[in-house]
Amino acid sequence: MKEKNISGKRFFAVTVLNIVITIAEFIGGVISGSLGLLSDAVHNLEDSLSIFISYICNLIGRRRNDVSKTFGYKRAEILAAFVNSSILIVITIFMVIESLRRFHTPQHIDGMLMMIVSLIGLAANLISMVALWSGSKDNLNIKATFLHMMSDTLSSVGVFAASIFITLFQWYWVDPLITIIIAVWLSKEAYNVVKETINILMEASPDIDLNEVKKAVLTVPDVVGIHHIHDWMIDENYIIFDAHINVNKDCTMDELETIYRQVEKILKEQFHVSHVTLQAECTRGLKEPLIY
Missing domain, CATH: 1.20.1510.10 (Cation efflux protein transmembrane domain)
Known part of the structure; x- marks a missing residue:
């Protein structure tokens, strides 16, 4: 906006x-x-x-x-x-x-x-x-x-x-x-x-459905999970999002960067997120909830 x-x-x-x-x-x-x-x-x-x-x-x-x-x-x-x-x-x-x-x-x-x-x-x-x-x-x-x-x-x-x-x-x-x-x-x-x-x-979450975020992120190839989500606003127009994503263990660094770009594009285009920070993991935290 x-x-x-x-x-x-x-x-x-x-x-x-x-x-x-x-x-x-x-x-x-x-x-x-x-x-x-x-x-x-x-x-x-x-x-x-x-x-x-x-x-x-x-x-x-x-x-x-x-x-x-x-x-x-x-x-x-x-x-x-x-x-x-x-x-x-x-x-x-x-x-x-x-x-x-x-x-x-x-x-x-x-x-x-x-x-x-x-x-x-x-x-x-x-x-x-x-x-x-x-x-x-x-x-x-x-x-x-x-x-x-x-x-x-x-x-x-x-x-x-x-x-x-x-x-x-x-x-x-x-x-x-x-x-x-x-x-x-x-x-x-x-x-x-x-x-x-x-x-x-108070860094409250913006009006974003995190379950819909999860569904959208899991459509990216090689992404098998997402957890530890934090989203907040700097002002009414600037949304920040960070999360841990689980990827297939045989992903290369080049493939990982492609995943990052795809997830970031989804978050910005579908959920109007301004700044995205992601941390990739294999099995660590795979069964943990969206909100830590």
């Missing part, structure tokens, strides 16, 4: 947009009394930091492998995705708590001002989403940042919808209700990213 990078100019543009939105929504929230706008302002402030972290880790992740990091620096982006998504979950919890408090003590809100500021935020957040869209599909780091932008966009839509009801009917309870709905949805999306990053950091 081809990984897509986002240019520094895009990251910078998105950061500047978020700072502008933060200032506008903070001022608008204080004047109008809207919790939705103030929540958005705090959220956007945190987003600016998240985008900066995402960009720095994106640069680090592009560095070549060296003697101190033989597997490279790709995990930097996984760490950024974990931190940013975890922060997002914490923010949503505070949003829900404050919204519940507002249900008990409703406050007067200037619906028209709330509507104008939410439209400004909506336009800027949509631009930010478009800027990050291309890299969000294949990169957890950019996806986590994209989720921040998406949450801001949905929040702006929610705040705009709430401002209509407040302006027309003085339904002030709509403001905290919209905030809770957005927070619940957002926490679910952020949790999925946190879960995936934890799996990668």
Whole structure:
């Protein structure tokens, strides 16, 4: 799977947009009394930091492998995705708590001002989403940042919808209700990213059926067994696989190299493995299980 990078100019543009939105929504929230706008302002402030972290880790992740990091620096982006998504979950919890408090003590809100500021935020957040869209599909780091932008966009839509009801009917309870709905949805999306990053950091196996791997490898001539399999991910795109394979005892070195190439081709083409390490044996470990 081809990984897509986002240019520094895009990251910078998105950061500047978020700072502008933060200032506008903070001022608008204080004047109008809207919790939705103030929540958005705090959220956007945190987003600016998240985008900066995402960009720095994106640069680090592009560095070549060296003697101190033989597997490279790709995990930097996984760490950024974990931190940013975890922060997002914490923010949503505070949003829900404050919204519940507002249900008990409703406050007067200037619906028209709330509507104008939410439209400004909506336009800027949509631009930010478009800027990050291309890299969000294949990169957890950019996806986590994209989720921040998406949450801001949905929040702006929610705040705009709430401002209509407040302006027309003085339904002030709509403001905290919209905030809770957005927070619940957002926490679910952020949790999925946190879960995936934890799996990668814990070197969990990718979504590969090892029994199917065994069947495929045993189709290679002279391969009679496979055991001691280890497979893990450096990032969401880079899978590493190593295993012991049993071969016929009369295999020559030339034949063994051919076997290695055939097994590697199967693993890369059928199971999208990026890096393969094999150890050939005759009878040793022949009856041992796939996972040691």
